[in-house]
Every structure is written in C-alpha cells, then in structure tokens.
Amino acid sequence: MVTDAQQACFEAGIKFGSLYHQFAGTPVSPDSARSLERAMAEAIENQPHCESVVVRIDDVAVADAIDHENGYTELTGRLMEVEMRIRYRGTTVRTRMEMEEGYPLMKLIGVEGGDGGETT
Amino acid sequence: MVTDAQQACFEAGIKFGSLYHQFAGTPVSPDSARSLERAMAEAIENQPHCESVVVRIDDVAVADAIDHENGYTELTGRLMEVEMRIRYRGTTVRTRMEMEEGYPLMKLIGVEGGDGGETT
Amino acid sequence: MVTDAQQACFEAGIKFGSLYHQFAGTPVSPDSARSLERAMAEAIENQPHCESVVVRIDDVAVADAIDHENGYTELTGRLMEVEMRIRYRGTTVRTRMEMEEGYPLMKLIGVEGGDGGETT
Amino acid sequence: MVTDAQQACFEAGIKFGSLYHQFAGTPVSPDSARSLERAMAEAIENQPHCESVVVRIDDVAVADAIDHENGYTELTGRLMEVEMRIRYRGTTVRTRMEMEEGYPLMKLIGVEGGDGGETT
Numbered sequence: 349m350v351t352d353a354q355q356a357c358f359e360a361g362i363k364f365g366s367l368y369h370q371f372a373g374t375p376v377s378p379d380s381a382r383s384l385e386r387a388m389a390e391a392i393e394n395q396p397h398c399e400s401v402v403v404r405i406d407d408v409a410v411a412d413a414i415d416h417e418n419g420y421t422e423l424t425g426r427l428m429e430v431e432m433r434i435r436y437r438g439t440t441v442r443t444r445m446e447m448e449e450g451y452p453l454m455k456l457i458g459v460e461g462g463d464g465g466e467t468t
Numbered sequence: 469m470v471t472d473a474q475q476a477c478f479e480a481g482i483k484f485g486s487l488y489h490q491f492a493g494t495p496v497s498p499d500s501a502r503s504l505e506r507a508m509a510e511a512i513e514n515q516p517h518c519e520s521v522v523v524r525i526d527d528v529a530v531a532d533a534i535d536h537e538n539g540y541t542e543l544t545g546r547l548m549e550v551e552m553r554i555r556y557r558g559t560t561v562r563t564r565m566e567m568e569e570g571y572p573l574m575k576l577i578g579v580e581g582g583d584g585g586e587t588t
Numbered sequence: 589m590v591t592d593a594q595q596a597c598f599e600a601g602i603k604f605g606s607l608y609h610q611f612a613g614t615p616v617s618p619d620s621a622r623s624l625e626r627a628m629a630e631a632i633e634n635q636p637h638c639e640s641v642v643v644r645i646d647d648v649a650v651a652d653a654i655d656h657e658n659g660y661t662e663l664t665g666r667l668m669e670v671e672m673r674i675r676y677r678g679t680t681v682r683t684r685m686e687m688e689e690g691y692p693l694m695k696l697i698g699v700e701g702g703d704g705g706e707t708t
Numbered sequence: 709m710v711t712d713a714q715q716a717c718f719e720a721g722i723k724f725g726s727l728y729h730q731f732a733g734t735p736v737s738p739d740s741a742r743s744l745e746r747a748m749a750e751a752i753e754n755q756p757h758c759e760s761v762v763v764r765i766d767d768v769a770v771a772d773a774i775d776h777e778n779g780y781t782e783l784t785g786r787l788m789e790v791e792m793r794i795r796y797r798g799t800t801v802r803t804r805m806e807m808e809e810g811y812p813l814m815k816l817i818g819v820e821g822g823d824g825g826e827t828t
Contacts (some may be wrong), residue, residue, distance in 0.1 A: 350477075350576045358563070358576045361481020366562040368492040372782065373732035374610055380630035390620035394660035405824070415810065420634035422732065438663030443478070443702075450775065456470045456478045470595065486735070492662065493612035494730055500750035507747030510740035514780035540754035541613065542664070570655065589763070589818045594717040598816045601721020644719040683718070687732075696710045696718045 356436035359385075359397045360443045361449045363432055364454045367392045367401070368425065376421040376427070381405040392432070399433040401414070401441075425452025438462040473579050476556035479517045481554055481562045484574045487521070488545065488565075496547070497540040501525040502545070512552070519553045519560075545572025548566045591638045596676035600683050603672055604694045607632045607641070608665065608685075616667070617660040622644040624663070632672070635647025639680075659671045663694045676700040712822045716796035719757045720803045723792055724814045727752045727761070728785065728805075736787070737780040741765040744783070752792070757798075759793045785812025800820040 371388050382405075389401040398465045405428045411419040421427070430445040439462030491508050504524040509521040525548045541547070550565040562577040611628050622645075622694040629641040645668045653661040661667070679702030685694045712768050734781040765788045772779040781787070790805040799822030805814045 350579055350622045351473075353475040354473055355580050357470075358479040358574075361478040361483075362485040362574055364482075365485025365487075366489045367485075369486045369733055370611075370614055371473055371723070374627075375634040377604075377633045377634050377654065380627070380634055383627040387620070387623040389613075390623045391615045394615040394617050394620055394658075396658050418570055418636050419632075434558040435551075441478075450520075452500040454478075454482055459470055459474050466755055489613055490734055492732075494747075495611055495726070495751045495754040499755050500747070500754055501711065503747040503750045507734075507740070507743040510743045511735045514735040514737050514740055514778075516778050536727045538754075544662070590717075590819055594819050595716055595816055597714040597717040598801075598814075600720040601718040601723075602725040602814055603721075605722040605725025605727075607725075609726045609728075650828045681718075692724055694718075696715055699710055699714050 351400050352437045353439045353441075353459050356397070356434055356439040356441045356462065357456060357459060359436050359456075360434040360441040360456065363392050363395055363401070363434060363446065364430070364443060366395065367403075367430060367432075372423055372425070374423045375420045376410055376423045378407040378410055380409060380420075381407055385428075393440065397434050397436045399435045400431075402431045404429045410458075412447070426436065436462075470529075472557045473559045473561075476517070476554055476559040476561045477576060477579060479556050480554040480561040480576065481574075483515055483518050483521070483554060484550070484563060484565065486515065487523075487550060487552075488580065492543055492545070494543045495540045496525065496530055496543045497534070498527040501527055501530060505548075517554050517556045519555045520551075522551045524549045527579050529584075538539055592677045593679045593681075593699050596637070596674055596679040596681045596702065597623060597696060599676055600672065600674040600681040600696065603632050603635055603638050603641070603674060604670070604683060604685065606635065607643075607670060607672075608694075612663055612665070614663045615661075616645065616663045617654070617695040618650055620660075621647055621650060625657055626670075637674050637676045639675045641669075642671045645671045677704075699705045709818045713799045713819050715799075716757070716794055716801045716822065717798040717816060717819060719796055720792065720794040720801040720816065721814075723755055723758050723761070723794060724790070724803060724805065725753050726755065727763075727790060727792075728814075732783055734783045736765065736770055736783045737774070738770055740780075741767055741770060745788075747819070755827050757796045759795045760791075762791045764789045774808040796822075803828045 385403040388403045434441045442457040523551040554561040625643040628643045676680040682697040745763040748763045794801040802817040
C-alpha cells in the first residue's frame with residue numbers, strides 16, 4: 349500500500365527531475381532568461397497533479413557564469429530557484445530548489461493534508 | 469515535518485523524472501539499445517539514495533517505431549521499461565515505468581520500512 | 589582549409605541539433621506552446637553566429653498528439669516548424685525544419701554570399 | 709544551390725549539436741563514464757551520414773568537478789573530447805570538440821573530397 353501523501357511526494361519528485369533534466373544545458377543570457385523561466389513553468393505545469401511552478405533565473409549569477417566572448421552560458425541549478433506546489437487527492441506538497449553549501453538542492457518543504465498525522 | 473518515507477518517495481520521483489527527461493529523444497536502434505540501457509542505469513545510479521536502476525529497451529517496439537529510411541527512432545517511454553529501488557534512511561521505495569492503456573506511466577510500487585504503518 | 593561557407597553551414601547544423609535535442613520531450617499543450625516557441629527561439633539565438641530563429645508549434649498537431657487524459661504531449665519534430673538564419677563572416681545560411689513524407693527533416697535552404705560561386 | 713561539401717558540413721553540425729544537448733547534464737562519475745561514452749557514440753552514429761563518433765570523458769576532469777558529497781557531477785563540454793567523421797556523398801567531414809581558452813569549442817577540422825577546390 350502506498351499512501352496519498354507518499355504518492356504526492358513521488359509526483360513532486362517527478363516534476364523536479366523533469367524540469368531540471370529537460371532544461372539544464374539550455375543556452376541562457378540575461379536577455380533570454382525571462383522567456384525561459386516562463387516556458388519552464390508552463391511546460392511542467394502541464395504534468396498531472398502540478399498546481400503551480402515558479403522559476404526564477406538569477407541574472408547576476410548568469411552574468412557571472414558567462415566566461416567567454418559569446419555572451420551566454422548554459423543553465424544549471426546554480427543559476428535558478430524553483431518552487432512547486434503539487435496536489436494529489438487531498439495532499440498538497442510544497443518543494444523548492446535552492447543553493448545549499450554551493451550545491452543546488454531539491455527540497456521537500458511541506459506535506460499538508462490527506463493522511464492525517466503526516467501533515468507539516 | 470516530512471517523514472522518511474515521504475522523503476524517500478520524493479527522491480524516487482526525482483530519479484524517474486531525471487532519467488526520462490535526460491534521455492528521451494536519444495537516437496536509438498536495436499543495435500545501440502544495449503549501450504543506452506546501461507548508460508541510463510549507471511548515470512542515474514550516481515544520484516543520491518539510488519540503489520539500483522534497470523532499464524529494458526524493447527527492441528521489437530523500437531523496430532516498429534522506425535518509420536523512415538534512416539534505421540533509427542527517438543527514445544520515448546513507449547519503448548522501454550524501467551525499475552528503480554531507492555533507499556532513504558530506513559525506507560526502501562520500489563518504482564516502475566510501464567505501459568498502461570497505451571501511455572507510459574511512472575508508478576510507485578512499494579514503500580517498505582521506516583515509518584511504521586506506511587509499509588506495503 | 590575550410591571555407592567560410594562550409595563553416596557557416598557547420599554552425600547552422602549545430603544550432604539545429606542543439607534546438608532539437610535540448611527541447612524534444614518537453615511537455616507541451618496548446619496553452620503552453622507560445623511560451624515554449626519563444627524560449628526556444630531566444631535560447632538558440634544566444635549561440636554564436638545565430639541571427640534569427642523562428643519556431644512555430646502546430647496547435648492542431650499538438651491537440652491530435654494528446655492521446656491521454658492528462659491534456660499534454662511531448663514535443664517532437666512532428667509538432668513544429670523551425671526556420672533559422674545563420675551568418676558567418678560574409679556568408680548567410682538559411683535553414684528550415686519541416687515535415688517531409690511524415691518525417692521531420694532539417695534542411696539547408698540557401699547559402700548566400702561569401703565564397704563566390706557557391707551562392708544560391 | 710547547396711554544394712555537397714556544404715551539406716556535409718551542415719550534417720556534421722547537426723550531429724555535434726545533437727550529441728551535446730542530448731547528453732549535457734547527465735549525472736557522471738569516473739565509474740559511469742565508460743558506459744556513457746559508448747552510449748553517446750552509438751546513439752549519434754545512428755544518425756544519417758554519421759560514419760564514426762568517438763567520445764572520451766576525462767576522468768581527472770570529472771573527479772575535479774565533483775564538488776559535493778554525492779560523488780558525481782553533470783556532464784559538460786569541459787569534461788569530454790569528441791571526434792566525428794561525417795560522410796555525405798563524396799565528401800568527408802572531420803570535426804572535433806576540445807577545450808580552447810577554457811571553453812569547449814566545436815571545430816570543423818577538415819572537408820575532403822567532393823566539391824573539387826574546397827578540399828583541405
């Protein structure tokens with residue numbers, strides 16, 4: 349048996365892995381960051397149980413990562429923050445990707461509702 | 469608060485989304501299917517908490533999907549089965565991707581150990 | 589020795605392969621097609637020697653490809669047309685991806701300027 | 709009109725862009741580098757006009773790029789060298805990706821045969 353909360357967390361993980369590995373490596377500059385943020389959010393929001401996705405690409409970090417004459421870099425986890433809200437039946441899961449000790453970490457922030465005692 | 473079992477399910481989802489969106493679209497033929505299976509499994513097994521990944525590309529499905537003179541197609545979920553085992557602290561999560569009603573579905577098969585009553 | 593026109597064609601090919609394999613597999617629906625078109629174009633326009641990229645996702649083809657209850661499909665070459673103009677020194681290369689006999693084909697449309705007799 | 713040599717260079721570029729953007733971001737460690745090299749080469753060799761692909765992932769560079777406790781990094785152009793030979797009708801194109809001034813560069817090395825005076 350799998351609980352609704354566990355299923356909700358699995359779904360949340362799928363969205364994070366999808367977003368990251370679909371878009372990592374995309375050429376990005378401060379000028380193209382806004383359209384990429386929006387496309388990433390809208391693409392992943394298509395997936396089942398995905399209520400909202402917010403992607404913020406850090407223009408300062410992008411500018412710092414541009415180390416060559418061409419004026420762009422490749423998207424990595426170091427250059428963005430992501431927040432998602434997934435809903436599976438009665439359970440809502442909140443997740444975030446952010447830098448921690450120099451490494452981008454995908455985190456489960458909260459699991460609410462659904463399975464009784466498992467709420468945050 | 470997030471339980472170990474919930475965290476384990478989140479980690480399992482990340483691996484599935486990563487594997488799928490990293491490798492979907494790869495040119496594949498029956499001749500190159502074995503090396504791709506192995507690379508996919510070994511790549512994802514690098515990720516934290518990932519105990520084992522088995523990828524089976526269906527050569528018959530690949531051959532059927534080759535609809536042009538070039539002798540290859542692009543990898544999609546319809547052409548493979550994937551099984552993973554994720555371990556987070558005391559919890560083991562088993563997952564599988566398989567076809568269901570013509571659509572590849574990522575499934576949480578079992579959650580064992582860890583959080584007491586939540587085991588399968 | 590490599591001529592400017594040959595180098596321009598090589599650069600044009602790089603952009604096409606990049607665009608296709610970066611974005612193939614992205615979840616897409618008619619609602620998210622516009623933001624994806626724009627992000628694809630702006631991302632690839634970051635690359636060197638790339639003057640313009642136009643991506644048109646075919647909403648009718650996307651709607652036809654949605655074969656399950658979730659309301660989205662994955663981006664493939666069958667669902668879009670792409671035009672690019674690459675400029676390397678004095679040579680301009682025009683390329684297009686379009687369907688031909690049921691298969692998406694990346695085509696070199698014209699090579700103009702630069703190497704004398706090689707113009708279209 | 710497009711010459712065979714120009715078409716060959718376009719095809720060579722497509723393969724390079726494909727290889728790079730399909731596989732950049734893949735989790736890699738010295739232990740999984742061999743299977744990834746092989747899968748990359750065999751996948752791209754499926755594409756039309758592609759005679760040979762050699763991928764060499766630099767284990768020392770991979771080990772240096774591992775900056776966190778998990779023991780892997782993500783594949784980028786800084787971690788590999790790639791050589792390809794493309795043949796279109798009578799023209800053979802040799803290409804290479806290698807580091808130049810700290811940045812991975814895709815280079816057209818030679819264009820041989822085919823269009824008379826355009827050979828190397």
